[in-house]
Amino acid sequence: MPRGRHRHSPPLHKLLPPSAVAGAAVVCAAAAWLPGDLVVVRLLAAAAAGAAVTGAVLMRSWDRSAGRQVAELQRARTADQWKADERTAELEADLEESRALRARLDAKLRAKRVELAALRGEHADLLRRYATAETERASALEGRRVLALEATAATAGDPKALPAAGSTPTPEA
Numbered sequence: 147m148p149r150g151r152h153r154h155s156p157p158l159h160k161l162l163p164p165s166a167v168a169g170a171a172v173v174c175a176a177a178a179w180l181p182g183d184l185v186v187v188r189l190l191a192a193a194a195a196g197a198a199v200t201g202a203v204l205m206r207s208w209d210r211s212a213g214r215q216v217a218e219l220q221r222a223r224t225a226d227q228w229k230a231d232e233r234t235a236e237l238e239a240d241l242e243e244s245r246a247l248r249a250r251l252d253a254k255l256r257a258k259r260v261e262l263a264a265l266r267g268e269h270a271d272l273l274r275r276y277a278t279a280e281t282e283r284a285s286a287l288e289g290r291r292v293l294a295l296e297a298t299a300a301t302a303g304d305p306k307a308l309p310a311a312g313s314t315p316t317p318e319a
Contacts, residue, residue, distance in 0.1 A: 167204060171197035 174194035178187045 167197055167201035170194075171201065 171194050174190045174197060178190040178194065181187060181190075
């Protein structure tokens with residue numbers, strides 16, 4: 147495989163036939179001026195004409211081949227452009243679909259966040275109610291304990307035996 151600046155240069159076997167045909171036509175035409183015999187001049191002129199016709203046929207075949215290559219390249223380019231347009235349309239459709247999916251998921255996430263915030267508020271309310279109930283329960287127990295101590299102290303007849311509120315009675319008291 148050729149590399150470098152000669153990569154696209156035409157090979158010698160493609161340049162030799164047109165050069166040979168043109169050279170043969172020029173040689174025959176120039177040689178027709180030299181001899182004096184009319185038959186030789188006619189033969190040389192016929193050879194020059196034949197070489198020119200051969201060159202014309204050869205050039206026309208190359209022109210057709212080049213036209214086919216150009217048409218094929220244009221078809222390939224059009225097909226590639228069509229494929230690129232289709233791919234672009236597919237990607238745009240995928241983008242719209244992903245945007246719609248993202249919007250749905252964002253809405254779902256917002257709803258879950260609202261629900262979570264409501265649950266957190268409900269949980270905090272339950273904790274407050276539990277703390278209030280525990281405080282009331284502790285107050286009731288403390289009130290019962292104080293009443294029980296007062297009742298015990300009243301039956302014993304010693305008002306000094308009543309300990310201060312919030313303290314627990316000890317066996318020595």
